[in-house]
Amino acid sequence: MNSSNRVTQIKKSAIHEMTRLSKQYDDVAFLSWAKPTTGTPKHINDAAIAAIENGLTGGYSQSEGLPELREEIVKKLKRDNNITATVSQLLITVGAIEGLAASVMATIDPGDEVILPTPTYSTHIAHVRLASGTPVLIPLVEEDNYTLDRKAIEQAITSKTKAILFCSPNNPTGTVFPERDLRALAEIALNNDLMIITDEAYEYFIFDDEKHFSIASIPEMKKHVISNYTFTKTYAMTGWRIGYLHADEEIITQVKKVHIPFSICAPVVSQYAAIAALEGSQQCVREFRLHYLNMRNLMCDRLDHLDTIFSYSKPGGSYLMFPKILGERGKDSVEFSKNLLKDIQVSTTPGSAFGPTGEQHIRLSFCVPEEMINKAFDRMDNYFRK
Numbered sequence: 103m104n105s106s107n108r109v110t111q112i113k114k115s116a117i118h119e120m121t122r123l124s125k126q127y128d129d130v131a132f133l134s135w136a137k138p139t140t141g142t143p144k145h146i147n148d149a150a151i152a153a154i155e156n157g158l159t160g161g162y163s164q165s166e167g168l169p170e171l172r173e174e175i176v177k178k179l180k181r182d183n184n185i186t187a188t189v190s191q192l193l194i195t196v197g198a199i200e201g202l203a204a205s206v207m208a209t210i211d212p213g214d215e216v217i218l219p220t221p222t223y224s225t226h227i228a229h230v231r232l233a234s235g236t237p238v239l240i241p242l243v244e245e246d247n248y249t250l251d252r253k254a255i256e257q258a259i260t261s262k263t264k265a266i267l268f269c270s271p272n273n274p275t276g277t278v279f280p281e282r283d284l285r286a287l288a289e290i291a292l293n294n295d296l297m298i299i300t301d302e303a304y305e306y307f308i309f310d311d312e313k314h315f316s317i318a319s320i321p322e323m324k325k326h327v328i329s330n331y332t333f334t335k336t337y338a339m340t341g342w343r344i345g346y347l348h349a350d351e352e353i354i355t356q357v358k359k360v361h362i363p364f365s366i367c368a369p370v371v372s373q374y375a376a377i378a379a380l381e382g383s384q385q386c387v388r389e390f391r392l393h394y395l396n397m398r399n400l401m402c403d404r405l406d407h408l409d410t411i412f413s414y415s416k417p418g419g420s421y422l423m424f425p426k427i428l429g430e431r432g433k434d435s436v437e438f439s440k441n442l443l444k445d446i447q448v449s450t451t452p453g454s455a456f457g458p459t460g461e462q463h464i465r466l467s468f469c470v471p472e473e474m475i476n477k478a479f480d481r482m483d484n485y486f487r488k
């Protein structure tokens with residue numbers, strides 16, 4: 103096939119590769135998937151079924167999404183993100199992923215540079231490459247719990263820099279970037295006329311004293327930020343493919359020019375499900391959060407017993423963590439992950455999938471039942487004791 107340079111430069115996803123390899127074994131203990139294993143709450147499923155039965159889902163919606171859904175999102179943004187939005191500042195997308203892809207495509211010209219604090223979600227890097235932009239990877243400060251390196255970010259800015267793209271809470275480290283640091287990032291963007299593209303997929307899974315902060319709540323950032331959100335994580339709706347983005351109307355007009363040729367509109371049945379998710383009780387979100395908090399604590403306890411093998415920073419959010427593999431073993435994280443799978447059927451994601459600073463690490467997901475974590479760690483305890 104005569105493929106484009108745009109696609110041939112993109113590497114296979116290590117996450118999907120581990121999933122493929124895992125299929126060769128029975129009884130795998132999965133710590134490699136970043137998707138909720140709890141099912142979608144029943145009231146959300148029921149609303150989707152009712153929408154189908156009432157004949158509401160057979161056509162397209164407006165490309166920007168159902169007005170009723172956008173009205174619910176306006177309330178949510180005010181209540182939980184301190185963002186004053188209008189329905190015309192919202193675009194309903196096919197998950198956060200399509201929103202992010204459209205945000206990048208609408209912002210980046212070939213050769214433009216995009217700053218990404220790393221390790222980060224590898225799909226963000228792919229988005230920049232697909233837009234023929236240049237990802238500029240700036241390491242987070244691992245010794246300081248993976249904080250943003252403001253100085254290094256400022257020093258990386260050139261005449262070609264167009265945007266900064268990050269997720270908070272961060273995939274894979276689980277770091278929640280504090281308001282102070284995000285305000286500093288906003289200032290850098292304003293001083294250098296840059297766009298900030300946020301991925302706030304894990305906004306509700308925040309632990310201890312951490313707080314989620316949305317840069318779009320800073321009024322001066324109005325023309326400088328595109329914020330991406332999703333129902334995938336908050337309501338365990340991975341397969342529904344439904345998310346949204348918020349930006350100033352002028353930006354929305356441009357982003358829509360990408361959204362339409364790629365998707366026309368987000369799945370309509372999922373838009374009805376999303377309305378139910380926002381209108382209904384938020385108890386399910388509180389329960390998911392509590393489960394993830396308990397699982398984080400369990401995973402940290404179990405890691406403490408493997409302290410000659412791993413060191414780690416306790417994640418303040420998400421349902422992911424990023425332990426460092428100590429010593430020689432950590433030299434090649436792909437090899438390390440493959441060996442864990444082959445020898446004891448524990449599936450993890452090699453850290454190198456999240457940028458060069460991810461090498462020597464593995465990503466572990468704790469959005470799984472307690473038994474899965476215990477099974478994986480019982481096996482690792484035995485394996486590393488030998």
Ligand SMILES: Cc1ncc(COP(=O)(O)O)c(C=O)c1O
Nearest residue numbers: 136197198199269273303332334
């Ligand atoms: C940081 C981050 N953003 C976006 C996504 C995908 O979200 P969606 O399913 O809404 O496209 C993921 C999924 O793992 C993620 O970890």
